[in-house]
Amino acid sequence: MDNKELTPSQASIIISDHNKQAIELLTSKNYQQSFNLLKKAQDLLNKIDQRDRLYPITYNNLGCFYKTLKKFDLAQLMFEKSLEHKNSEKSLTAGTHLNLSSIFSMNKLHSKALNNALTAFSILQEVYEGDPNSADSLIFAAFVTGKEYEALKEIKQAEKYYQHGLDLATDNNSTDYYEKISNALSLLKKKRIGTSKARYESNMRRAELPTINTDRSEFKKQYIVKDDYKKATPRVYHNYPPILGLPYQRNLTTAVQNSHKKTNSNINQIKKELLVYEKKLKKITGTRNEPVTRTPKRINLPKIPYIKPIKAYSPGYDPSVNPASPVSVDVNRMAIIIQKHWRGYRDRKACRQRRRKLAQFRAQEAIAELEMLKVLIKKSKDSEGQL
The missing domain is CATH 1.20.5 (Single alpha-helices involved in coiled-coils or other helix-helix interfaces)
Structure with a gap:
């Protein structure tokens, strides 16, 4: 039957069948056949009313197709087009918002991703109040919202949504996301403990440990253990005399220069006296300034055997006729x-x-x-x- 002869009811049946088959082919990684069916479904949308639910479903599936192929710009365009067509099914609208949130998150636009995740979470909360069977979708929305809060480093809000998803999973006996959310929550708590400040931030040592209110009688004082820590020693500044006669040095006053000259002259005088006493001591003891000769120890190393390299000759060369020096080659x-x-x-x-x-x-x-x-x-x- 030609597309022009189709009635709206017939077109809607064909569109829904194409969408179901396209999603099945997409999950089995038959991308070309999935795209052909989605394209046919999109061509048939003109035959039905624009308020029909098949409009947002088809565009949402096209967005999922491009998202699988990592064409995020086209996927975002399809998801936004799906949201333009108002739909009475709130769960479908929430799913499209969650798909948009994942696209923004992959592009590192976490604020936009969070807005879409919060919208999906609020819609699914309303759905859950009327239909408790939709608990899995609400748990997933809570997990996605917590992830986006964690990416924006809002730890308390992320922990709140993780905990909410975990409570919902335990109440509804849902094992699909329980382990994933519990792992994310435990990692988040470890992060919070790691970033918390220490109790004593100062590097100064305490003079003594805090004492307990006990009986201070002389008999019991001997049984109280008290650790006395050493206080930090103050920095000592040494005022060494500068080296005089340098080309670039600060200008000193005459009084300071005279004091430094006096100290230098005293040191030179002491050195001279020490040299005189040393000479006298050598004359008395009979020792001289002879150089000390040291004989180095001989180390007997093992002899390494010499390995002759393999000799190679050019083609057509006869060594017996012309015994020239052959070319040595390391194999x-x-x-x-x-x-x-x-x-x-x-x-x-x-x-x-x-x-x-x-x-x-x-x-x-x-x-x-x-x-x-x-x-x-x-x-x-x-x-x-x-x-």
Whole structure:
């Protein structure tokens, strides 16, 4: 049957079937067939009312398709288009908000991701009050909201939403997200303990430990253990005399210069007296200033045997006729060089194959995007012609 002859009810049945099959193919990684079915479903949307729930469902599934292929800009466009069509099903709207939150989070726009997560959480809370079977969706929304608060370093709010999701999971016996949320909450508590301030931030030592209110009689004082810590020693500043006669030095007063000269002259006089006494002592004892001779110890190292290199000759050379000096070749070194060149050739070949596959995949994606843009242009022209 031709698309022009379809009634709205028939078109809606075909669109819903295409959407179901496309999602099944997307989960099994058959991207091309999934995209073809979604494209057909999008073409048939003109046959039904714009207020129909199949409009947001189709665009939401297209957003999930582009999100799987990591085309985040196109995915965001499809999700926003899905939200433009108002839908009576609140759970579907909340799911689209959660998908948008994940897109913003991947692009590190955590404030926008948090706004969408909070919107989804508030919608799903209303749904949960009327339908307790939707607890899993609310638990997931609480987990996503906590994650975004954690990314924005608002630890208390993140802990609050994690705890709320954990309580809901225990009340409804939901094991899907219980372990994931409990692990995130424990890691968050460890972070908070690690970033908390120490009790005593000062580096100064305390003079003595705090004492307990006990009986201070002379008999019992001997049984009280008291640790007396040493106080920090003050810094001592040494005023050494400067070296005189330097080209760049500060200008000193005459009184200071005279005092330094006096100290230097006293030191020189003491040195001279010590030299005189040392000479007298050597004359009395009969010792002289002879240089001390030290004989170094001889270490007997083991002899390393000499290994002759392998001799190689050029082709057509006869050593018996012309015994010239042959060329010495290190076989190990040559083997290493050959192996290095072979590895380089092998890695370059693998790199070329990977690049070729990546180029083919990108070309397929570009073709799919081009087809999608053609459809959008055609639809916009049709809508302008109807106006």
